[in-house]
Amino acid sequence: MAGKRVRDEGRGPGRPRDERVDRAVLDAVVDLVAEKGLGAVTMDAVALRAEVSKPAIYRRWPTKQDLLIAAAESRVGPLSVPDLGDFRAELRIVLETRLAAYGAPGVDRLMAGVIGAAAEAGAVRGAYGEYSARVMSETRNILERGIARGDVRPDIDVRAVATMVAAPLVFRLVGEMEPPDATLVDTVVALVSRAVSAQN
Amino acid sequence: MAGKRVRDEGRGPGRPRDERVDRAVLDAVVDLVAEKGLGAVTMDAVALRAEVSKPAIYRRWPTKQDLLIAAAESRVGPLSVPDLGDFRAELRIVLETRLAAYGAPGVDRLMAGVIGAAAEAGAVRGAYGEYSARVMSETRNILERGIARGDVRPDIDVRAVATMVAAPLVFRLVGEMEPPDATLVDTVVALVSRAVSAQN
Amino acid sequence: MAGKRVRDEGRGPGRPRDERVDRAVLDAVVDLVAEKGLGAVTMDAVALRAEVSKPAIYRRWPTKQDLLIAAAESRVGPLSVPDLGDFRAELRIVLETRLAAYGAPGVDRLMAGVIGAAAEAGAVRGAYGEYSARVMSETRNILERGIARGDVRPDIDVRAVATMVAAPLVFRLVGEMEPPDATLVDTVVALVSRAVSAQN
Amino acid sequence: MAGKRVRDEGRGPGRPRDERVDRAVLDAVVDLVAEKGLGAVTMDAVALRAEVSKPAIYRRWPTKQDLLIAAAESRVGPLSVPDLGDFRAELRIVLETRLAAYGAPGVDRLMAGVIGAAAEAGAVRGAYGEYSARVMSETRNILERGIARGDVRPDIDVRAVATMVAAPLVFRLVGEMEPPDATLVDTVVALVSRAVSAQN
DNA sequence: TATTAAGCGAGACGGTACGTCACGTCTTAGG
């Protein structure tokens, strides 16, 4: 799951955490971003919207950054692609899944906000780094599966290619500030699969 | 240059702007990021470090976001690659120039900060959008030159490919929070040139 | 005793109150004040120190103010002075008893805290007013006994004189923030008894 | 003046403090106490009422306690009684001046609040201690003048008697939570002057 | 040469969000 949760799930004595609070808070974050932009995502505004108290939020996510990451992860989380016997097909699924997720209202600016917050913190590879790794892991998986299967050239640098797969959609969103579209997905699929294909 | 400057350079009456202030402020921003992280880049801290007053900063850049963009642009600005007669060679120059720029201390987190600030503002395509376009324009140029020359396939989507070229370094920096390296550059050069090459 | 107790002592069904809780809580309050000052007297801190749960405290004293009053009363409670046939001697007993009580560690700041809490509440003459009246009642008694006996002038305003007797020690403690001492007691005894004496 | 002010009056460079802010804030405190009680004296409420920002308040008084003391001092400050050639007359002036000040709306609860806040802080003899000393100093002065003049017995303990003079009005207000009245003043004047008079 | 518009450092200002803390209530599981 997302950024460090203060109390681990091991039920102890005392009143248990109210699960509805978690959901309500994350929804409130996404809704606020979608409706009024990142600037409206104040801890107070989130609390008000979720009908929850600020301490209840801070009990779960000790920092605004952690909250943003958790909200992002609730919409753009780890992926699992079945073995389709074809790297290109699997790659397309990954990218189209991400495209759909980024297209949901608010998710675009939320991702930018998460990156901005992560930059602020500067803590090298904190909660955000772990989230980033989780999000990219399935891309690495299909690459390695492709290599094992034989339809991906074994001489590629998996990490670099994974970056090349993940980067364009996010960069279009955050770096160019425009929504990624099907053309971009098609181009990534075409270029990457053509270039890493074992067929030539 | 970056975000709207309040007084255009057309000399008027009164005391002229002190050019040293501009330089001192931008340097102070980069140094602060390099030494203490983005969180330390407060307008007050910048003023203190640059030995300059806050109004002197705001006269030049009306917003913190504008200042950050100007600082980024002072380190990672527009590029101009001569016609080498070979798309692959020109592509490599673009990427290696960016790699060098991103490797300078502080520039990595500064880029992340610029993106974060742009996200916050939410103003669709403001000063940041223009900066982003300036930075990516040379990549488009070499692609179009390659198409004209004939060593780049004419059926590609220029914009999408430009995104695929620019994205990986920035994403490695900002999205994965690790420094881009030569391997990543090599991989981008190899994959992109192989895939867009007109030779097959 | 102090402030309204939620359940009157009339034994009902169910598990009876644990008497040790009462004592432990009041002791915890006084100890905390003595050791770390009034600011450390948090309901949570009291509960932790007394090894008792918060609801157990609130069942007994519905408000922090009530708890403070109860703690104060446990150390500085009503007094009973026997008829010694001499107003001056009885007055000295009252004052020396109070002096001793105020000298105990923590009691000084506890009194100030009670007054502060009463001020905050603003509720004119609530639990605190009753406590205050209980504490001052014996002074009125010895004054009235002295008038009846004939060694106190009958033309004094009993209430005003009682205030003059009670005020100095408390004010020294709370208003001047220094411990009252024997000199102050001697002065009060001397001045008051000299002034109200029927002998001249 | 009241509790430590952060910047001393020695005009330096930069924008000077706005004197109206000081006045507006202190008035807002007193008005809020008078109208809605001590509980309404929130830093936010004060800022709102005074049409001033919270930082502007904290620049002047680093703590809520300091602010309360300053507000109290603005209404109940040091006194200066001319030499009337008669201790009893001077004592009456001191007490009647205080009685009038305590009678102003809000001042009663404000005094209680100051004492409560001082208790909380626990800092032995901080800003409050100094205020208390300032307020009591004139009483010591008239006692010493009386001794020098010869109409006050020289064998009294000046400090103890000063406490006996100052205590009753404040204690009536804060300890008994009722307004002091003329009867109390008369009693204090009568008892103290009778007891310390050099005539017998 | 005097004027004057605009620059300059310093720092207070209003506004707004942050993250923390305490109060008093409520909810669990167990005695």
Added chain:
DNA sequence: CCTAAGACGTGACGTACCGTCTCGCTTAATA
């Protein structure tokens, strides 16, 4: 009905930062 543990809503706290403003001063181009 009590107990301990601990989450909950409410709401104030004091701090930090942004972007504006007001001082008194300096600096050059113009009149």
